[in-house]
Amino acid sequence: MLDDLESSKSCRDASDPSTLMPLAIAEATFRSDEEVSFVDPFALELMSTAPLRRLAGIGFLGAIDFMRQGSGRSAHRRRHNRLEHTLGVARLAETYAHEAGLPEKRRRLLLAAALLHDVGHGPLSHTLEPVFAEAYDLDHHSMTRRIVRGETRSGHDVYASLRDAKLDPDEVLAMIDGHHSGPDAFLFAGPINFDTMDGILRSRAFMKRRTAPRAMLAAVRHWAQTGRAPLSEFDAFWSLKHDVYTLLICGARGRLLDAVAQAYMRANIDEFEASDFERSEATLRKRHPKLFEVLGVVANQRISSLKDRLPSDWMKEEVMVKDRAFTVKAENGLYENNQLDARYTQSKFTRRISIEELIAGQ
Template structure:
């Protein structure tokens, strides 16, 4: 498992360089609503929430380049807001629309919990909480994290309910497609960031470039969007849903279920620093997995091996019958399918 940890050699052929936002960079946002939101405790908390979940711990966290460090949800959120900022600059949004779009871009992941999507299924199963619900509560000022976000939005005359609706993909205004389209800002930034994490070559193109083309309706270059959709398929199937990622997720979820009495609903709004402090054994298990399959088999609890777990297979494909003649065709051309099946940790480690 160590020699080819990601199982994603095909991703390495995608060579074009790109930029990914780091949380220790000066973000250079000029809009007051963005500056005020970044300074809040709920936003700063995202700097201590990993971007990829358990598989982040393949990296030790050192190094400046994207493939030598862990990424976090704050970096990703800043990156999505940067894409929104660039788009709004090019199309000349009104300040009212701009504030709404930038706030939604920055806050779209505000409710993510420790280990992100990895532990979320167990939190939802046991405590009825997920990042969608947590995000709505935070934006409305109804969570244990306080009312800072709602207060900032009100200060800049941004309706929290419209922010929530935009994040949820509802048709709020003419810019709703930036969040609801298959080629949405979150996906453009997130998939590019995932590719940058895999290896020393950075990701497909630049999400900024694609956003610029979105803003220029006469320049919808189908080949670029097709290439990005293929990248998304490869990132999911060669990396996120590859064997290593599924082993990490399965071990973390099984651990949480076995130790559920030591978890509470409130843990979802804490940080990974808090999680590590209280569950050192889980992170020790991650190191054993990286050390190799044999050690993981020898040291993980034997009874975990035959527990059935659900995994999702996702395929992203292009419907070639639909030409990308205008933005409305994006939903028709770029499709996905999901299939749920069961497996065991024993099979995943085989």
């Protein structure tokens, strides 16, 4: 399947995750109730702040999380949350910094960016964000900036922790946004970055059970020690990223869950308020229980029967979807960090589609 990646493939249904590439990497993933230890007390201080703790109540995949009903400890039997993802990204950042022997300021900058990169996510993550953006001009990027700069009440402690660690909040934000000009910027800005590493591996683990060694941690150690990208591991990862988008994120059920959640919020926008973006999902569920009831219906019913279960006026509701293809340009045998975007490429195709079309297309 790795050889087939040279051909462009569009998103298809994820109804059978068993079609995943047989060599897929599925690493053990952090749980937010596990004891997590970082060498630097600065990291533990950031983790104790209210904005970081809130991430335990924010689902990682948004409405797609409702495809999973179980609550077991195994990664494929449960929903994941943004705090778990954050800890996974921070683990990769700390591993790289330690193995590369980075000085304290550079190490702390990487750790801060890892721990704070998702701190502004609202409930249901990316799912409801388009409607919050339309109605209140809010998204996780703008909220992250406000929190990191201490411009929200809950962000005061985050700002204070950065100040005590002698870190400039705007420099942390530049690293998060991929605009930093320092020697470690590629670790967040490049196609192979800490955020997408944990995100894709976590999504893969969510889809189906698979036991595999922690290959990506080993790859990061090699990357840090040698300064050269481990192409074999990264090629497999980029292929896995294609499959995760194809089978899960762009799958029919996932797209329909996102679309229906957005349709519900738009139809009931007078019952929402801007402050909902700063709530946990448990609090949002108390305020808007019918939204979560609808998600349960979409997650558990046959797609073909949903037209009769959903309000007829939602059928024409359109959502913006992105078809993505991730390709390994194997002929570009480049190991340098500033050359990886020539080897690992992606294509995006944006289009609008109605809920009725999403249902009819299955």
